[in-house]
Amino acid sequence: MEKDNNKSRTTVRIQGQVYKVVSEEEPSHVKEVAKYINQKMDELKKKNPYLDTTKLSVLTALNLADEYLKMKREREGE
Numbered sequence: 001m002e003k004d005n006n007k008s009r010t011t012v013r014i015q016g017q018v019y020k021v022v023s024e025e026e027p028s029h030v031k032e033v034a035k036y037i038n039q040k041m042d043e044l045k046k047k048n049p050y051l052d053t054t055k056l057s058v059l060t061a062l063n064l065a066d067e068y069l070k071m072k073r074e075r076e077g078e
Contacts, residue, residue: 014038015053040064 010027012019012034021030041060045051051059 015041015056037064 006024007022008025008027008030010021010023010030012021012031014034014037019034021034023030037060040063041056044056044059044063048056048059
Protein backbone atom coordinates (compact mmCIF):
# COMPACT_ATOMS: atom_id res chain seq x y z
CA MET A 1 0.00 0.00 0.00
CA GLU A 2 1.36 3.39 -1.01
CA LYS A 3 0.11 6.68 0.45
CA ASP A 4 -0.65 9.66 -1.81
CA ASN A 5 -1.89 12.54 0.39
CA ASN A 6 -5.10 11.09 1.85
CA LYS A 7 -5.29 8.35 -0.76
CA SER A 8 -4.01 4.81 -0.62
CA ARG A 9 -3.13 2.58 -3.54
CA THR A 10 -4.36 -0.95 -2.96
CA THR A 11 -3.80 -3.94 -5.24
CA VAL A 12 -6.79 -6.24 -5.71
CA ARG A 13 -7.56 -9.21 -7.94
CA ILE A 14 -10.92 -9.59 -9.67
CA GLN A 15 -11.60 -12.51 -12.01
CA GLY A 16 -7.87 -13.21 -12.22
CA GLN A 17 -6.97 -9.65 -13.22
CA VAL A 18 -4.87 -7.39 -11.00
CA TYR A 19 -6.05 -3.83 -10.40
CA LYS A 20 -4.38 -1.00 -8.50
CA VAL A 21 -7.14 1.03 -6.88
CA VAL A 22 -6.46 4.57 -5.63
CA SER A 23 -8.95 5.53 -2.94
CA GLU A 24 -9.42 7.59 0.19
CA GLU A 25 -10.94 4.47 1.78
CA GLU A 26 -8.94 2.10 3.95
CA PRO A 27 -7.25 -0.72 2.00
CA SER A 28 -9.29 -3.27 3.96
CA HIS A 29 -12.49 -1.66 2.65
CA VAL A 30 -11.21 -1.64 -0.94
CA LYS A 31 -10.33 -5.33 -0.63
CA GLU A 32 -13.76 -6.09 0.81
CA VAL A 33 -15.43 -4.32 -2.14
CA ALA A 34 -13.26 -6.20 -4.64
CA LYS A 35 -14.08 -9.51 -2.92
CA TYR A 36 -17.81 -8.73 -3.09
CA ILE A 37 -17.59 -7.86 -6.80
CA ASN A 38 -15.61 -11.02 -7.49
CA GLN A 39 -18.23 -13.13 -5.67
CA LYS A 40 -21.06 -11.51 -7.66
CA MET A 41 -19.19 -12.13 -10.91
CA ASP A 42 -18.58 -15.76 -9.92
CA GLU A 43 -22.33 -16.22 -9.22
CA LEU A 44 -23.25 -14.88 -12.66
CA LYS A 45 -20.51 -16.86 -14.38
CA LYS A 46 -21.83 -20.11 -12.87
CA LYS A 47 -25.29 -19.35 -14.31
CA ASN A 48 -23.88 -18.13 -17.66
CA PRO A 49 -20.50 -19.83 -18.21
CA TYR A 50 -20.15 -18.62 -21.80
CA LEU A 51 -20.31 -14.89 -21.07
CA ASP A 52 -17.22 -12.98 -22.09
CA THR A 53 -15.57 -10.69 -19.55
CA THR A 54 -17.19 -7.52 -20.89
CA LYS A 55 -20.72 -8.91 -20.77
CA LEU A 56 -20.07 -10.47 -17.37
CA SER A 57 -18.85 -7.10 -16.07
CA VAL A 58 -21.86 -5.20 -17.43
CA LEU A 59 -24.35 -7.74 -16.05
CA THR A 60 -22.61 -7.62 -12.68
CA ALA A 61 -22.80 -3.82 -12.69
CA LEU A 62 -26.51 -3.98 -13.55
CA ASN A 63 -27.18 -6.44 -10.73
CA LEU A 64 -25.23 -4.36 -8.21
CA ALA A 65 -27.01 -1.17 -9.29
CA ASP A 66 -30.33 -2.98 -8.92
CA GLU A 67 -29.41 -4.10 -5.38
CA TYR A 68 -28.27 -0.59 -4.49
CA LEU A 69 -31.39 1.16 -5.81
CA LYS A 70 -33.72 -1.29 -4.06
CA MET A 71 -31.89 -0.78 -0.77
CA LYS A 72 -31.94 3.00 -1.28
CA ARG A 73 -35.72 2.97 -1.92
CA GLU A 74 -36.29 0.83 1.19
CA ARG A 75 -34.21 3.19 3.30
CA GLU A 76 -35.92 6.31 1.95
CA GLY A 77 -39.33 4.73 2.56
CA GLU A 78 -38.64 4.26 6.27
